[in-house]
Amino acid sequence: MNIYISIFAMALTTYLIRMLPLTLFQKKIKNRFLRSFLTYVPCACLTAMTFPSILYSTNSLISGLIGFLVAIVVSLWGKSLVMVAACSCAAVFLTEQILCFL
Amino acid sequence: MEYKIGVWDGMPVGIGYFSVSFGFGALAASHGISAWDAAVISFSNLTSAGQFAGLTAITAGASLWELILTQLVINSRYALMSLSLGQKMGSRIGTLPRLIIAFFNTDEIFALAMARQKPLTVPYLLGLGLTPMIGWTGGTLTGALASSALPLMIRTALGVALYGMFIAIVIPQARAQKSILAITLISLVLSCLFYWIPALNGISSSLSVILCTVISAAIGALLFPIDDEENAQEALA
Numbered sequence: 001m002n003i004y005i006s007i008f009a010m011a012l013t014t015y016l017i018r019m020l021p022l023t024l025f026q027k028k029i030k031n032r033f034l035r036s037f038l039t040y041v042p043c044a045c046l047t048a049m050t051f052p053s054i055l056y057s058t059n060s061l062i063s064g065l066i067g068f069l070v071a072i073v074v075s076l077w078g079k080s081l082v083m084v085a086a087c088s089c090a091a092v093f094l095t096e097q098i099l100c101f102l
Numbered sequence: 103m104e105y106k107i108g109v110w111d112g113m114p115v116g117i118g119y120f121s122v123s124f125g126f127g128a129l130a131a132s133h134g135i136s137a138w139d140a141a142v143i144s145f146s147n148l149t150s151a152g153q154f155a156g157l158t159a160i161t162a163g164a165s166l167w168e169l170i171l172t173q174l175v176i177n178s179r180y181a182l183m184s185l186s187l188g189q190k191m192g193s194r195i196g197t198l199p200r201l202i203i204a205f206f207n208t209d210e211i212f213a214l215a216m217a218r219q220k221p222l223t224v225p226y227l228l229g230l231g232l233t234p235m236i237g238w239t240g241g242t243l244t245g246a247l248a249s250s251a252l253p254l255m256i257r258t259a260l261g262v263a264l265y266g267m268f269i270a271i272v273i274p275q276a277r278a279q280k281s282i283l284a285i286t287l288i289s290l291v292l293s294c295l296f297y298w299i300p301a302l303n304g305i306s307s308s309l310s311v312i313l314c315t316v317i318s319a320a321i322g323a324l325l326f327p328i329d330d331e332e333n334a335q336e337a338l339a
Contacts, residue, residue, distance in 0.1 A: 021181045026197070
């Protein structure tokens with residue numbers, strides 16, 4: 001099968017999933033429960049995507065856990081997105097270097 | 103002005119995307135996909151998990167319907183996000199800009215847009231999407247071309263960049279609001295259950311993300327319904 005047909009099918013599916021709810025529901029939802037629900041979607045979703053997946057994204061559980069903890073501590077200090085991501089990457093890198101010698 | 107602020111706010115995501123999509127480019131190259139094709143995938147799809155799954159499906163010779171179904175399941179969380187973002191946009195933003203903005207409503211851009219204190223404007227949202235799109239496509243291209251040059255250790259470490267960004271978005275909100283903290287913890291516990299309880303871990307990770315999101319956001323909406331001040335003010339105005 002032509003790879004561009006596959007790519008187009010993937011792209012179109014993904015676009016429709018994003019586009020339809022954004023264009024079809026333009027009025028403010030009055031229902032209080034639904035509005036609260038939608039407000040809480042981002043944090044609930046990002047959390048579920050991060051943990052425990054982050055633990056298994058590196059070469060060992062330990063480096064994944066340390067990357068996770070470092071990201072939390074640096075976020076609590078109020079650092080920017082890039083800073084948190086960079087510190088987390090650096091922590092994973094250093095931990096794996098150290099684990100090599102153990 | 104709003105456009106510039108958007109570009110500036112989107113910059114960290116753009117940089118983060120570059121490092122993450124570098125991994126995608128490298129993976130695509132190792133599966134025999136050309137650097138150009140990998141970049142086309144990234145530019146047209148702009149989604150991390152969906153692309154990784156799609157790449158696996160394509161190289162495994164899956165049918166078109168399997169490919170579409172995979173995207174539907176993995177990316178259905180975007181439907182929730184778009185619904186949520188649409189509410190925040192309000193009636194000021196019309197259909198045409200929505201058609202464009204929908205294209206780059208990724209997890210991170212969505213999170214940034216929702217975290218903005220001021221009302222959303224079209225220039226701001228368009229600016230927000232600029233560097234992430236460049237970063238995601240450019241990183242894929244670079245990764246596909248240069249993957250062999252970088253040591254594995256560095257590539258592995260870059261893999262947590264995206265998670266780091268997620269954490270950096272959630273933590274400040276959880277710290278500021280008890281309700282968000284509670285919902286975050288509920289989602290965390292549910293996610294662990296889906297991952298580690300033998301009877302439940304047959305559920306795919308994409309479906310598990312959707313279930314965790316829906317259950318914990320619903321519990322949150324029941325326990326901590328948001329007040330209607332905003333609506334009242336709009337009615338007065």
